[in-house]
Amino acid sequence: MSAGGPAGRSGAHGPLRGREPFPDAARRALADTQLRQNLARATRTIRARRAEVVGEVPDWEALREAGRAIRAEATQRLPELLETLEAQVVARGGTVHWARDAAEATRVVVNCVQATGAREVLKVKSMTTQEIGLNTALERAGIRPVETDLAELIVQLAGDTPSHIVVPAIHRNREEIRQLFRQHLPEAPAALGDDPQELAAVARRHLRQKFLRAPVAISGVNFAVAETGTLVVVESEGNGRMCLTLPSTLVTVMGIEKVIPRWRDLDVLLQLLPRSATGERMNPYTSMWTGVTPGDGPQTFHLVLVDGGRSRALADPIGREALRCIRCSACLNVCPVFERVGGHAYGSVYPGPIGAILTPQLTGRPGDRVTGSLPFASTLCGACLDACPVLIDIPQLLVHLRGVARAGARQGRRPPSPSTLAMGAAAWVMADGSRLGWAGRAARLGRRLPAAGLPPLARWLRTRDLPTPPPETFRAWWARTRRGRS
Amino acid sequence: MEAAAGHARAIRPPARRAIPDGGPRSAATRVTRIRVALLATCLVDTLFPDVGRATVRLLERLGVDVDFPSGQACCGQMHVNAGYPEQALAIIRNHVAAFSGAELVVAPSGSCVGAVRHQQARVARQAGDLALARDAEALAARTLELTELLVDVLAIEDVGARFPHRVTYHPTCHALRLLRVGDRPRRLLSRVRGLELVELGDAEVCCGFGGTFSVANPDVSAAMLGDKLSRVLATGAEVVTAVDVSCLMHIAGGLSRLRTGVRAMHLAEILATTGDGP
Numbered sequence: 001m002s003a004g005g006p007a008g009r010s011g012a013h014g015p016l017r018g019r020e021p022f023p024d025a026a027r028r029a030l031a032d033t034q035l036r037q038n039l040a041r042a043t044r045t046i047r048a049r050r051a052e053v054v055g056e057v058p059d060w061e062a063l064r065e066a067g068r069a070i071r072a073e074a075t076q077r078l079p080e081l082l083e084t085l086e087a088q089v090v091a092r093g094g095t096v097h098w099a100r101d102a103a104e105a106t107r108v109v110v111n112c113v114q115a116t117g118a119r120e121v122l123k124v125k126s127m128t129t130q131e132i133g134l135n136t137a138l139e140r141a142g143i144r145p146v147e148t149d150l151a152e153l154i155v156q157l158a159g160d161t162p163s164h165i166v167v168p169a170i171h172r173n174r175e176e177i178r179q180l181f182r183q184h185l186p187e188a189p190a191a192l193g194d195d196p197q198e199l200a201a202v203a204r205r206h207l208r209q210k211f212l213r214a215p216v217a218i219s220g221v222n223f224a225v226a227e228t229g230t231l232v233v234v235e236s237e238g239n240g241r242m243c244l245t246l247p248s249t250l251v252t253v254m255g256i257e258k259v260i261p262r263w264r265d266l267d268v269l270l271q272l273l274p275r276s277a278t279g280e281r282m283n284p285y286t287s288m289w290t291g292v293t294p295g296d297g298p299q300t301f302h303l304v305l306v307d308g309g310r311s312r313a314l315a316d317p318i319g320r321e322a323l324r325c326i327r328c329s330a331c332l333n334v335c336p337v338f339e340r341v342g343g344h345a346y347g348s349v350y351p352g353p354i355g356a357i358l359t360p361q362l363t364g365r366p367g368d369r370v371t372g373s374l375p376f377a378s379t380l381c382g383a384c385l386d387a388c389p390v391l392i393d394i395p396q397l398l399v400h401l402r403g404v405a406r407a408g409a410r411q412g413r414r415p416p417s418p419s420t421l422a423m424g425a426a427a428w429v430m431a432d433g434s435r436l437g438w439a440g441r442a443a444r445l446g447r448r449l450p451a452a453g454l455p456p457l458a459r460w461l462r463t464r465d466l467p468t469p470p471p472e473t474f475r476a477w478w479a480r481t482r483r484g485r486s
Numbered sequence: 487m488e489a490a491a492g493h494a495r496a497i498r499p500p501a502r503r504a505i506p507d508g509g510p511r512s513a514a515t516r517v518t519r520i521r522v523a524l525l526a527t528c529l530v531d532t533l534f535p536d537v538g539r540a541t542v543r544l545l546e547r548l549g550v551d552v553d554f555p556s557g558q559a560c561c562g563q564m565h566v567n568a569g570y571p572e573q574a575l576a577i578i579r580n581h582v583a584a585f586s587g588a589e590l591v592v593a594p595s596g597s598c599v600g601a602v603r604h605q606q607a608r609v610a611r612q613a614g615d616l617a618l619a620r621d622a623e624a625l626a627a628r629t630l631e632l633t634e635l636l637v638d639v640l641a642i643e644d645v646g647a648r649f650p651h652r653v654t655y656h657p658t659c660h661a662l663r664l665l666r667v668g669d670r671p672r673r674l675l676s677r678v679r680g681l682e683l684v685e686l687g688d689a690e691v692c693c694g695f696g697g698t699f700s701v702a703n704p705d706v707s708a709a710m711l712g713d714k715l716s717r718v719l720a721t722g723a724e725v726v727t728a729v730d731v732s733c734l735m736h737i738a739g740g741l742s743r744l745r746t747g748v749r750a751m752h753l754a755e756i757l758a759t760t761g762d763g764p
């Protein structure tokens with residue numbers, strides 16, 4: 001990531017804002033046939049696995065409803081829960097820091113690391129640290145972040161950005177990964193094959209050295225239990241567990257919305273998350289820790305609570321639903337748009353349907369031409385809502401944020417844009433039966449759609465024909481044949 | 487795709503309420519006739535009148551009296567989904583007024599009924615027009631998609647149609663996920679004489695239309711359409727059918743550009759065909 005710092009500010013690109021609006025970025029991505037193949041294969045596999053393990057749970061719908069209720073309660077009671085969490089973590093020997101935005105959060109983390117004198121830190125896979133551009137900030141301070149999640153390592157070695165929330169290297173295939181390892185990892189043998197086991201083994205040899213040496217690890221969390229102060233990380237590889245237990249200092253960065261009220265809420269959420277995320281009944285590693293345990297694990301523990309636009313999102317009674325998200329990425333895997341363009345086209349570390357509703361809210365610039373294009377990157381087919389384990393009505397939020405984006409773009413703009421005028425004219429016609437009847441007759445006279453001459457339709461017409469208006473509208477037929485009847 | 491998401495809970499068609507005599511198997515034997523107001527939809531009215539005429543022909547053949555309230559224009563979905571809820575408000579107000587006198591409303595469109603049931607009242611409420619929201623809610627409860635009317639209210643699956651062709655069915659997203667029409671269209675199709683129903687691969691994947699999406703994101707839309715078309719062609723069907731003319735217009739636009747010879751037809755057109763006459 002070349003531009004860290006406050007996400008989305010001043011129109012610069014960064015972790016939450018790409019360089020171009022979605023339609024342009026998507027066009028570029030679509031041209032990459034290798035990418036489309038990689039994505040189609042990977043999402044199809046995850047979809048099938050998820051469908052299987054979700055299908056075998058008899059009370060899946062009840063579980064989703066319970067998950068929804070827990071997450072809704074958490075967002076409703078957020079300030080109070082965060083204070084309880086802080087009190088619990090402090091009572092158990094941890095230090096809690098509050099950060100308003102990415103700049104504050106990265107400064108806190110860099111300070112924590114510098115206090116130890118470490119020049120290299122281990123990183124557990126974490127979306128929040130990607131969101132705040134932490135790696136860039138660490139590098140600027142002369143500290144080397146080492147990603148320990150296999151996929152994050154691949155992304156880091158390639159100088160790339162993640163393209164998926166759970167599977168950050170989903171855009172890469174085995175052969176591409178083999179080449180990366182051959183190039184960058186001294187442990188890779190010359191005859192390295194592209195077998196997943198073999199690739200994982202090389203990465204493991206590479207990382208083991210680091211686990212035993214590094215004094216500091218940085219992690220995110222999946223959940224933070226307010227009543228006990230317990231933090232939870234779920235993962236598949238066990239590398240996270242190494243990072244959470246071997247170093248003497250642990251710095252954990254979390255978005256404030258990750259808090260949940262009670263310990264027993266994990267019962268529901270730890271069933272929903274792995275099935276929705278990776279299609280596993282249970283994830284192989286679930287690490288939980290509460291403050292500091294003398295003589296066991298990290299002896300210094302910092303928790304950094306990041307707002308990063310979340311309080312602002314919370315103030316929107318409709319938009320706030322997005323804060324329920326548990327980052328399982330089921331909505332990405334079922335999204336037909338995501339499947340075709342991949343995560344990079346969204347220009348945000350949060351791609352896909354959830355990214356399209358979360359990103360503009362976190363940046364707080366809904367009218368921006370780049371992030372404001374994201375809520376429009378959906379056909380509203382509803383597959384995301386069907387898949388979401390906490391019942392976030394993503395289509396409804398997309399529609400809501402489209403309105404917010406239009407209003408944002410209108411601000412300070414006179415006269416209104418051509419599309420606003422066109423939609424206004426259409427609304428005038430469509431709000432009255434006789435006007436619509438008149439428009440239908442007018443269209444028939446031209447025998448072509450009145451809209452066919454508009455420039456946006458040129459790309460439509462490249463691959464599709466438009467229907468020809470019929471000789472007689474339905475309304476006219478009814479009036480001609482039924483007048484005086486019934 | 488697992489069934490029943492949250493938004494499905496709100497959907498309860500006013501089943502049988504309209505049938506004073508308890509719902510006999512055949513509408514023709516019914517003593518009290520059912521009267522429905524046709525919500526033609528703006529697309530059917532202006533671009534696909536054949537679908538409207540087929541719907542009327544089908545319903546009248548089944549003994550239903552059909553009205554066409556001439557004040558109707560559009561449900562407002564396009565404006566809401568494009569991010570212009572304020573402009574949609576007048577459209578919704580007109581829609582609710584146009585059907586205020588109707589006891590039961592039917593539309594040959596999953597998408598428009600989806601908007602009536604899940605969008606109109608919400609938009610009105612968000613605009614602060616609570617009276618309109620209440621009226622819209624009441625109207626939503628009396629509005630049915632065509633296959634819901636046939637299967638749930640009329641309790642008819644064999645509509646007496648004859649259509650000797652190989653047909654594949656594309657479940658449109660709003661009919662599938664907003665209305666949960668489920669297998670109603672397939673059940674109706676499977677009783678059509680001479681019709682061979684072939685299953686569409688990846689049927690539940692969106693065709694890429696999405697209203698203004700296809701204009702705002704034409705390339706992604708075209709890529710999705712391309713995949714849908716290859717699935718349709720792989721079935722060897724002569725006709726692809728659905729319950730929404732919007733998606734069919736998109737699919738037909740692609741089929742026609744590729745000169746495939748495969749036709750896109752609304753389900754109502756197939757069900758209206760008897761083999762004797764038009």
Ligand code: SF4
Nearest residue numbers: 325326328329331388
């Ligand atoms: S929105 Fe729902 S499906 Fe998507 S990542 Fe969040 S929890 Fe998962």
